[in-house]
Amino acid sequence: MTSGGGILVIVGYHPHFLMNGIPTHFDGPSGEPLAIESHVHLVSDHIKAAHAALWRLDEMDEGVVDEEWVAKKPKWRRFWRHPVSFVMAWRKADR
Numbered sequence: 818m819t820s821g822g823g824i825l826v827i828v829g830y831h832p833h834f835l836m837n838g839i840p841t842h843f844d845g846p847s848g849e850p851l852a853i854e855s856h857v858h859l860v861s862d863h864i865k866a867a868h869a870a871l872w873r874l875d876e877m878d879e880g881v882v883d884e885e886w887v888a889k890k891p892k893w894r895r896f897w898r899h900p901v902s903f904v905m906a907w908r909k910a911d912r
Contacts (some may be wrong), residue, residue: 818830818852821909822908822909822911823909824906824907824908824909825867825872825905825906825907825908825909826904826905826906826907826910827863827904827905828902828903829858829902829903829904830855830901830902831860831879831880831900831902831903832858832860832900832903833865833899833900834896834900834901835855835857836857836897837899840852840853840855841853860903863905867907871909871910872907872909872910873907873908873909873910874905874906874907875906875907875908876905877903877904877905877906877908878903878904879900879902879903879904880900880901880902880903880904881898881899881900881901882894882896882897882898882899882901883897883898886901903904
């Protein structure tokens with residue numbers, strides 16, 4: 818890689834779920850549900866910002882609600898095949 822190059826990997830909670838009113842959440846020490854403060858950033862927002870900073874998207878994948886999810890969270894069956902997470906691999910463009 819030439820000088821100034823680099824690799825960046827972003828893993829995130831899919832904006833689809835945030836826009837459907839399901840924040841990033843987990844169970845606290847005593848079992849109470851806790852939500853993490855979240856802000857919606859569309860996938861295109863990530864891409865536009867990265868391109869402006871001269872990053873090139875090399876690879877992207879989205880995780881969906883599948884059998885493994887439903888086995889742990891049966892109530893999520895209604896979200897079958899909805900995107901729940903994403904990962905993007907970026908490479909800094911040569912100047």
